[in-house]
Amino acid sequence: MRYFLVVLLMTSAAVWLVAGKRGDATRKPPIEIFDDMVRQVKFRPQQPNGFFANGRTSQGIVEGTVSRGSQYQDDAINTGILLGTTNFVDVIPVPVTASLMARGSQRFDISCRPCHGALGDGNGITKKFGMGVVANLHDPRIVQLADGEIFQTITHGKNLMSGYGANIAIEDRWAIVAYVRALQRTRLATKDDMPEEFRAMAQ
Ligand code: HEC
Known part of the structure; x- marks a missing residue:
């Protein structure tokens, strides 16, 4: 001791x-x-x-290089908001073509379908794992959102949904918006939207 x-x-x-x-x-x-x-x-x-x-x-800076940030502009395409205002753009500000739609369908399947489901009704696979409150994209309130607001939701998320701006390129976000509109249309279409020869079958 x-x-x-x-x-x-x-x-x-x-x-x-x-x-x-x-x-x-x-x-x-x-x-x-x-x-x-x-x-x-x-x-x-x-x-x-x-x-x-x-x-x-x-x-x-090495001559001839362009920093990534300097190409970004606060325009409607990049933000979904009309330049100089706080208003969402009503209509997708890029040309909606068949290839944009195809791209949107494919990107939706990757990024949105797990939660919102293939039909956009909120019944994705995540529901089985306890995610119960996924929005139904056919909800009349969501149908009435401006295209720019859906773009914003994809970019920054909304309430419980997190943003996917870092994972989904800007053009792809608009492609997804176009596809979401097409999905909504599947439930909103009237007989007049059908080709003439099929209308009789839909009596
Ligand atoms: C991880 C699950 C998940 C993914 C992936 C997901 N969402 Fe969501 N989304 C949600 C949930 C949950 C809500 C409801 C949020 C709330 O109101 O709390 C929601 C809400 C929405 C809304 C409604 C917003 C509003 O104004 O109330 C839209 C539109 C939407 N999602 C679109 C998309 C699109 C497009 C994609 C793909 C790019 C996507 N979501 C991917 C879970 C998801």
């Missing part, structure tokens, strides 16, 4: 001698046990740097 106390005392004294003095007000440089933590080898922005021919640490 005595030895233990002596050893404890000596170790405490040693630790105090080496570490305890750190941070005390003194004119001498402090003891630095791991000095590379305090003094890292690095260049600061305005420091001269012999490595580069121009002798600077901060280098300019």
